[in-house]
Amino acid sequence: MESLDKTNALRLITLFSGAVKGISFYPASHPAIKQPLAELYGILEAALRLKEQVSWGLIDGMMFFEDHLFTIPSSAIADLTNQMTEKEIGRIVATSACSLEELEAFIKLFAVKGIHCDVLSRQMKEKGIAGLTLVRHGDESFDQANKPLEDDATDDHAKTYNQALSAVRTICRDIERGRIPNSGPLISIVDRMVQITMQEPWAMLGLTMINDYDNYTFNHCVNVGVLSMALGTSLGMDEKAIKDLGIAGLLHDIGKTMIPKGILNKPGKLSSTEFDEMKRHPELGSKIIREMKGLAPHISSVVLGHHIHYNRSGYPEWASNLPFSQMIDIVAIADTYDAITTLRVYQHPVNPNTALNQMQNMTNTILDGKIVGCFIEMMGNYPVGTLVRLDTNEVAIVYRPNPLNENAPLVRILFDDEGNRLPVPFEQALIEPDGSRYAEIVAVVDPLLKNIDIGKLVTSATL
Ligand SMILES: [Fe+2]
Ligand SMILES: [Fe+2]
Known part of the structure; x- marks a missing residue:
């Protein structure tokens, strides 16, 4: 309605x-x-x-x-x-x-x-x-019919994503008010995210495609948490490590809460003084995490090191010789991917597979090449949320990878062969389980050209 x-x-x-x-x-x-x-x-x-x-x-x-x-x-x-x-x-x-x-x-x-x-x-x-x-x-007399979409019990993953957003937001608000944040709500929501990620890694990956222009910072934090956990899962890490990765990802940029808004939201290039100020956020964030109860010390270390780079040429410079775990490389990859693919005031969003190509150019300098390789494998040639043109001339969105053939993911057809938007998109496997072929992907389409909100299409329960 x-x-x-x-x-x-x-x-x-x-x-x-x-x-x-x-x-x-x-x-x-x-x-x-x-x-x-x-x-x-x-x-x-x-x-x-x-x-x-x-x-x-x-x-x-x-x-x-x-x-x-x-x-x-x-x-x-x-x-x-x-x-x-x-x-x-x-x-x-x-x-x-x-x-x-x-x-x-x-x-x-x-x-x-x-x-x-x-x-x-x-x-x-x-x-x-x-x-x-x-x-x-x-x-309990709450009017069920009028509940917001985000609270729909049938869309558990979206609800979990929103609860994570809410937990990060509360933590940032506490920091702004000079309080030490309570880690309890965050820990319980990450527990839920671990369960979902270990069962269906792609379920929450689709949600990271939500481009909420107004809420970039909070969405970015949750996306980095989701992507880090998925990558940890595909690297075969245990449940405890995946949970810590999720917490570190969700909290990686909380130090930005203490950076002046004029610098944070400045479109375009920062001056060197402004950039020096911005570079304090990993250190500020890790300090807050050390003060929060119930968080393992290495979570603060991951937050401190998320911009240190694989070759240690990043910041904070004073921390370049500290021993860091592999978790910083995982969070850095998730952070880079989400930053490249997100629509922002000053940035045109980049299609997921273009982002993966760009990341390949950063390997062994900024990012760990081996883990980037695993990330690319995990995302597939056509990551969830990629808009594609098929050889039938239909336009579709990738919503689930196909582990048997990464060039033939499951898609939702959005536009028919004459370019008409379908009133009800339909799900389609590009290769059916019996081996018969429906179509092949011929190109990636720019979502802005089609005026499409990718996040809604991947997550909407109505499709
Ligand atoms: Fe950061
Ligand atoms: Fe970040």
Whole structure:
């Protein structure tokens, strides 16, 4: 079903959070409240024209509006997250019965600090607010039909991926606030990721193709964790090592939380002073990890060494003679691959197999050649998420490797032979189990040319 786009959903959350803050300082008739409130109501009305009922709130500590998750810790989102957590509100549900006056009355009640969800619900009833209701955090009466897509129990892998995103985000938020992060939630989610990776290494690899432009940093951390674990599995490492690789991958860039945002998000080349500042992130990250409880010391060493390079020509320079385990080479390969294939403000994404070719040029200087070889083998000629043209002229996306023939992976056909987008893509083996041939891959297609969101296509349960 159609729903509000992400930009408007984010605007709604930001305005709601701002109105809650503002109403404590100004009367509702003040322009500083009146105008944003009118805009907020306008967006809510638009959302309710598309759907009878909409909701926003927290899932695994992360703010959502319908099926949009907001993982960037903006101050408006952080403020609202704190208030909802304090009040134990899981979600706010709005229906078309909600008037502007009701919304204003609700915001006034909501803005009062220290009021629990149940008390607030009672007050809303007393005020006659009918178009807005609250669902308490963890309440089982939670409307299943309106759960965000990411929480769909049938899509366990996507849920796990999102929980990992949430765990990394919480850790970064704690660091920003000067706290020592709790490693507990991260460790339990990595346990789950280890199980999935050891059973089906490709299941989570597909998720690393999600190009979330807004949430690059968190997605990158989780992707590096997923790719490192998959590579560790294909190198035959044991469960404990795979778990440590996952934790190190997820945390490899947390030191960036302490680097000024102006440097982190600067498009283009950094000045040498800025680059020196950026180069501190492995050291800062490893220091934080040493302070976190329950993490093995070598995890902090992997984070310290993830930019040291195979020939030790990287940074931090002072650490070049330290003994590092092979895990740094694994994480460095995962890091490089994800950085090359990701769409960023200043970077056109590179197709997976082009990225693998580029990585081959880095072997035995920046990256360990032997492990790059294993990585390439693991990813196959056409890694999951590659868009390909078949000799039938159809366009398809690779969604599962074929261990028996890496040139004939399982694909989903997206465009027919005349270039028409199929309403329902279908799965197809390029070579059937009985040996009969459906088609051959003739070229790799640029996803930007086809305006395709690879992540959705690989992971969507509806396909
Ligand atoms: Fe890094
Ligand atoms: Fe990185």
